[in-house]
Amino acid sequence: MKIPMVDLKEQYHSLKEQIDAGIIAAMESSAFILGPNVQAFEQEAAAYLGVKHAIGVGSGTDALHLALLALGIGPGDEVITTPFTFVATAEAIKYVGATPVFVDINPDTFNIDLTCVEAAITDKTRAVIPVHLFGQPVDMPALKTLCDARGLNIVEDCAQSFGAHIDGKQTGSFGDLGAFSFFPSKNLGCYGDGGMVSTNSDELAALVKQYRNHGSKVQYHHSLVGYTSRLDELQAVVLRAKLPHIDSYNANRRRVDQTYKKYLAGTGIKMPHLDDVGLHVFHQYCCLHPERDKILAALRANDIACAIYYPVPLHKQEVFAQDCAGLSLPITESVMSQCFALPVYPELSEDKIQLIADTIKSAL
Incomplete structure (x- = not known):
């Protein structure tokens, strides 16, 4: 990649x-x-x-x-x-x-x-x-x-x-x-x-x-x-x-978040929510968009890694079927239908983030 x-x-x-x-x-x-x-x-x-x-x-x-x-x-x-x-x-x-x-989960966090x-x-x-x-x-x-x-x-x-x-x-x-x-x-x-x-x-x-x-x-x-x-x-x-170095690593992950938000503003993508509860350290950078599959296809076509966390919620997994028969968790299911992850690591440079954003904009 x-x-x-x-x-x-x-x-x-x-x-x-x-x-x-x-x-x-x-x-x-x-x-x-x-x-x-x-x-x-x-x-x-x-x-x-x-x-x-x-x-x-x-x-x-x-x-x-x-x-x-x-x-x-x-x-x-x-x-x-x-x-x-x-x-x-x-x-x-x-x-x-x-x-x-x-x-169920909070739709923002x-x-x-x-x-x-x-x-x-x-x-x-x-x-x-x-x-x-x-x-x-x-x-x-x-x-x-x-x-x-x-x-x-x-x-x-x-x-x-x-x-x-x-x-x-x-x-x-x-x-x-x-x-x-x-x-x-x-x-x-x-x-x-x-x-x-x-x-x-x-x-x-x-x-x-x-x-x-x-x-x-x-x-x-x-x-x-x-x-x-x-x-x-x-x-x-x-x-x-x-x-x-963990605090420095995490500070740079937050820098990546701010850079994504700078270049993806106005795209309609729901980017990670920052609330006033605590300090987010962005282990993954997961966003929401109804045209997720179009975005992922464009990223992969341009050798940019991407992923879905997580494609199947646990209450829908076969291994938990006996515990969860008939269970519906609508917010979880809605989030999972739109959620996708972009690259995030402390060393990710602004020019690469801009390339990722440009690729997504072209796809949309």
Whole structure:
């Protein structure tokens, strides 16, 4: 592609010397499992997020799964979440035997609608998983007030929101636990799979650490059924190199947003909404237009990457058919029929954004 969705190579070359040296040092140390870089990254990430504990795990999906396990959520329990997200959010609910309850979204932010959350609460509801979709924070103070009043746990899905905050308080620090993904294309991404759980609870942190390591507190002694889900030492090297730059990366993503809005003004495209709740960090740049397919065809014909996030809402996915029979979520379905994503990454230049915009204008 002439213009990719994200340029990982350019970012790597800007940190190549530091990353390469760190990987070589880790290889020389041969401390590959829960080694010093993982421990250091956990401390550095916790300090950045303003939480007591950050626990490195194998992936963002694992982070959600282990968070629910630590809360003791299981069969017979309901967990309310959004249908407009990657499948991992709901997969984690099914992993523990609970039932996902999908509710509709806000048409401007695309985040879960808190009015719909309140209406969906039953005596089986144990938790809510809000997703800070595309980097836009959910109104966590309002959600926390609602959940505290009803005795519900919150697991924040922060896979797309590292560095997003509300009045300086980071996503991942509001709920009982936060779940982060370090998939390569994320705002803070490693060079493979990786994830993290954040929490201010000593008890929950201890459980997540135990679950990630075969249910063991002491080697070869196992008090519960656990998993193998540990952040890799080499991935921690990469994350430690990138973490000091995350605010700069996110500022440049916001620059990209403003540049798109400059060049796409007057096209009729509904571009990402900025509300007054929190700082958007634009993990994806998703827009709406009724002639989406015409736009995507033109972009692809000109070697410009584009995508649809997400083509099928979770309540319409075959895997959740039994949980969602007859469920209609009109706002979600309307958004998904028009939604498309444009390239966004910190290094995306103005001339490339102008080329993208010109291509779209010609198509329309």
